[in-house]
Amino acid sequence: MAGRQRTGTPTLEDVAALAGVGRGTVSRVVNNAAGVKDSTRRAVERAIAELGYVPNHAARSLAGRRADAVALVVTEAEWRLFGEPFFAETVRAVSDALADSGMHLLLTLVRGAAERRRFVEYARGGRVDGVLLVSAHGGEPLPDMLAELGIATVLLGRRSADEPVSYVDVDNVGGARTAVRYLLGSGRSAIATITGPLDMYVAQCRLRGYREALGRGTERDAAPAPGAPDDSWVAEGDFTEESGRRAMRELLARHPGLDAVLVASDTMAAGAVHALRAAGRRVPDDVAVIGFDDFPLAQHIHPRLTTVRQPVDEIGRALVRLLLEELEDSAVAWRHVVLRTELVRRDSA
Amino acid sequence: MAGRQRTGTPTLEDVAALAGVGRGTVSRVVNNAAGVKDSTRRAVERAIAELGYVPNHAARSLAGRRADAVALVVTEAEWRLFGEPFFAETVRAVSDALADSGMHLLLTLVRGAAERRRFVEYARGGRVDGVLLVSAHGGEPLPDMLAELGIATVLLGRRSADEPVSYVDVDNVGGARTAVRYLLGSGRSAIATITGPLDMYVAQCRLRGYREALGRGTERDAAPAPGAPDDSWVAEGDFTEESGRRAMRELLARHPGLDAVLVASDTMAAGAVHALRAAGRRVPDDVAVIGFDDFPLAQHIHPRLTTVRQPVDEIGRALVRLLLEELEDSAVAWRHVVLRTELVRRDSA
DNA sequence: CTGAAAGCGCTAACAC
DNA sequence: GTGTTAGCGCTTTCAG
Numbered sequence: 001m002a003g004r005q006r007t008g009t010p011t012l013e014d015v016a017a018l019a020g021v022g023r024g025t026v027s028r029v030v031n032n033a034a035g036v037k038d039s040t041r042r043a044v045e046r047a048i049a050e051l052g053y054v055p056n057h058a059a060r061s062l063a064g065r066r067a068d069a070v071a072l073v074v075t076e077a078e079w080r081l082f083g084e085p086f087f088a089e090t091v092r093a094v095s096d097a098l099a100d101s102g103m104h105l106l107l108t109l110v111r112g113a114a115e116r117r118r119f120v121e122y123a124r125g126g127r128v129d130g131v132l133l134v135s136a137h138g139g140e141p142l143p144d145m146l147a148e149l150g151i152a153t154v155l156l157g158r159r160s161a162d163e164p165v166s167y168v169d170v171d172n173v174g175g176a177r178t179a180v181r182y183l184l185g186s187g188r189s190a191i192a193t194i195t196g197p198l199d200m201y202v203a204q205c206r207l208r209g210y211r212e213a214l215g216r217g218t219e220r221d222a223a224p225a226p227g228a229p230d231d232s233w234v235a236e237g238d239f240t241e242e243s244g245r246r247a248m249r250e251l252l253a254r255h256p257g258l259d260a261v262l263v264a265s266d267t268m269a270a271g272a273v274h275a276l277r278a279a280g281r282r283v284p285d286d287v288a289v290i291g292f293d294d295f296p297l298a299q300h301i302h303p304r305l306t307t308v309r310q311p312v313d314e315i316g317r318a319l320v321r322l323l324l325e326e327l328e329d330s331a332v333a334w335r336h337v338v339l340r341t342e343l344v345r346r347d348s349a
Numbered sequence: 350m351a352g353r354q355r356t357g358t359p360t361l362e363d364v365a366a367l368a369g370v371g372r373g374t375v376s377r378v379v380n381n382a383a384g385v386k387d388s389t390r391r392a393v394e395r396a397i398a399e400l401g402y403v404p405n406h407a408a409r410s411l412a413g414r415r416a417d418a419v420a421l422v423v424t425e426a427e428w429r430l431f432g433e434p435f436f437a438e439t440v441r442a443v444s445d446a447l448a449d450s451g452m453h454l455l456l457t458l459v460r461g462a463a464e465r466r467r468f469v470e471y472a473r474g475g476r477v478d479g480v481l482l483v484s485a486h487g488g489e490p491l492p493d494m495l496a497e498l499g500i501a502t503v504l505l506g507r508r509s510a511d512e513p514v515s516y517v518d519v520d521n522v523g524g525a526r527t528a529v530r531y532l533l534g535s536g537r538s539a540i541a542t543i544t545g546p547l548d549m550y551v552a553q554c555r556l557r558g559y560r561e562a563l564g565r566g567t568e569r570d571a572a573p574a575p576g577a578p579d580d581s582w583v584a585e586g587d588f589t590e591e592s593g594r595r596a597m598r599e600l601l602a603r604h605p606g607l608d609a610v611l612v613a614s615d616t617m618a619a620g621a622v623h624a625l626r627a628a629g630r631r632v633p634d635d636v637a638v639i640g641f642d643d644f645p646l647a648q649h650i651h652p653r654l655t656t657v658r659q660p661v662d663e664i665g666r667a668l669v670r671l672l673l674e675e676l677e678d679s680a681v682a683w684r685h686v687v688l689r690t691e692l693v694r695r696d697s698a
Numbered sequence: 699c700t701g702a703a704a705g706c707g708c709t710a711a712c713a714c
Numbered sequence: 715g716t717g718t719t720a721g722c723g724c725t726t727t728c729a730g
Contacts, residue, residue, distance in 0.1 A: 012723060012724060016701095023701085023724080023725095024702075024726080024727095025699090025700055025701075027724065030724095035700090040699080040700080054470050055724075056475050056722085057416075057475050057476045058408075058410035059407075059411050059722065059725090061410075062405070062407040062408050062723080062725090063726080064725055065706070087437075092458075106454075107456035108453070125403050125404060126358075126406055127453075297649065300646065301649060361707065362708095374715085374717075385716080389715080404708075405706085407706080408707030410722090411708070411709090411723065412722055414722070700730085701728105701729090705725095706723105706724090706726105708722085709722085712717105713716100
């Protein structure tokens with residue numbers, strides 16, 4: 001394949017010649033380095049404008065040994081999940097957070113061993129300065145591979161309780177606990193839950209929060225605990241709508257009298273609502289549903305659902321901040337941030 | 350900011366030394382160039398494996414004048430739309446189509462003049478070989494800017510009837526026509542439509558197809574035309590659910606007797622169904638709804654909606670093919686591809 | 699403060 | 715077939 005780059009593009013040298021200075025000076029001006037006389041700087045800037053000079057990325061990257069880009073990697077075999085609002089929102093948030101830093105965002109999917117290997121080569125090739133990793137399941141090896149290669153990496157969501165690699169996570173236990181307490185406080189007591197895939201730590205945490213609120217009532221503002229429900233009140237889904245529907249049917253079959261459900265995702269909540277309706281239950285009057293993720297799908301299905309909102313913009317900012325910090329001083333300890341969630345009530349509307 | 354690249358990474362030269370050959374030979378092996386003795390090739394490969402050599406991208410890019418990456422640009426001020434299934438699906442399809450070519454995908458948002466400028470600089474910096482552009486509204490200047498700079502560009506969706514820049518589009522007129530004919534053929538006659546933003550050519554085309562089917566019945570298998578409806582049967586949305594809802598309410602107010610609606614997107618169809626239900630109409634028994642885009646949202650709302658499916662995978666493949674062709678021979682004429690759509694009937698289920 | 703010079707790691711053209 | 719060489723355009727010392 002022949003060279004692709006437009007030829008005749010002005011180079012730093014052209015600018016230097018036109019401005020009557022050396023290349024080094026132009027470089028300093030372009031990079032806003034201190035120690036250039038103001039008049040010189042202006043002359044160079046004029047030349048740059050006149051020539052329409054734009055720095056060549058490859059050269060800069062080669063000389064400066066950096067890429068000015070970070071990869072956002074989605075390790076999710078089920079790409080369909082990328083359609084989930086949570087991913088789209090995350091991409092947007094990260095993109096926004098990155099905008100000021102001058103870095104560019106590279107979106108990459110890793111859906112299996114082959115693509116994982118391919119991405120590692122890619123990263124090793126120096127095309128990114130760091131990696132943001134979303135949707136890592138329990139045993140995902142990519143973060144460790146990257147860490148071993150010395151590539152700055154930050155996860156959105158831990159893989160396990162003792163995640164070593166840097167991460168940003170939300171307080172899933174607390175969010176679920178708050179949701180269930182709210183239900184208890186509003187008079188519901190037969191409360192079931194639909195979890196995410198239990199090989200994901202996020203799903204385990206939400207389940208734990210549910211159990212804590214029901215079984216213990218450890219904190220003083222907690223409603224009276226009705227005793228921990230057994231596993232028949234728990235159904236596992238995989239974050240898809242269909243799984244939410246199926247899980248809800250199971251729960252209804254086992255406990256026709258249930259009057260509230262905590263669902264681990266927006267999409268599954270939509271499925272659960274369908275199943276409830278099909279069973280002739282009124283939502284949320286007859287059965288209260290609380291879904292995680294304050295996003296559109298479940299709201300389409302029923303606008304009065306209560307949700308546990310994840311602060312996506314803050315997640316994005318935190319991810320970028322951690323990554324930049326890691327790039328600054330590669331000495332490092334791992335960095336961890338856990339963000340609070342927020343209950344958004346709509347069912348009283 | 351200090352250099353970021355891991356240091357001590359083996360270079361081509363290290364490989365050459367270890368294998369006891371020259372750099373050129375290693376380069377040939379790495380690039381699968383012909384004309385290397387088999388034994389030599391194997392020796393080099395062994396050295397590569399032993400050292401864990403990975404080519405440095407920046408150097409390759411600088412010397413070879415290409416980036417091995419293409420940008421997928423979404424020019425959409427309303428980023429929220431990125432959450433739409435159509436975008437997620439498009440990203441996936443393009444990503445898949447690109448996988449074989451060894452190129453990488455770069456996702457970029459352009460939400461206004463500032464970001465547009467920024468992206469042009471980015472592209473001029475030689476960081477991408479070509480650009481795929483999605484969701485261009487009528488007056489979007491980016492494609493022309495890129496074309497002028499000699500950057501290979503392919504649009505998904507024309508901006509107007511006489512789009513000059515290379516594009517892949519689907520047969521929106523035909524799709525809408527087919528849908529309306531299907532409605533006519535099944536005994537509906539009071540047919541309204543909810544369009545997309547009419548500053549987008551795609552929306553204009555779908556509206557035209559609707560009008561052609563109703564007003565003319567030009568082809569022999571067309572059902573009897575009831576005469577072209579006036580503008581009161583047309584409501585404009587912006588592809589969001591809320592706009593679909595509002596548009597449907599307007600249409601119902603103007604024409605309580607309508608018995609079918611053609612909706613220009615999946616999401617708006619979901620909104621329309623909500624509005625119909627709220628008005629006490631049964632869907633699709635009482636009112637038939639056809640939405641464009643065979644995607645999940647409207648199906649969540651009502652599983653029996655008929656849809657016009659856009660062949661997303663083929664779109665992805667076509668986009669990539671056109672772009673690669675353009676990269677191969679930069680001589681070029683513009684290349685245009687229009688894909689067929691397909692009616693997917695579900696309302697008889 | 700500024701110019702000159704030495705690479706960054708690779709490709710491609712040209713010798714041998 | 716294979717080694718050698720000249721850059722690609724920029725950053726970064728190092729002198730002045």
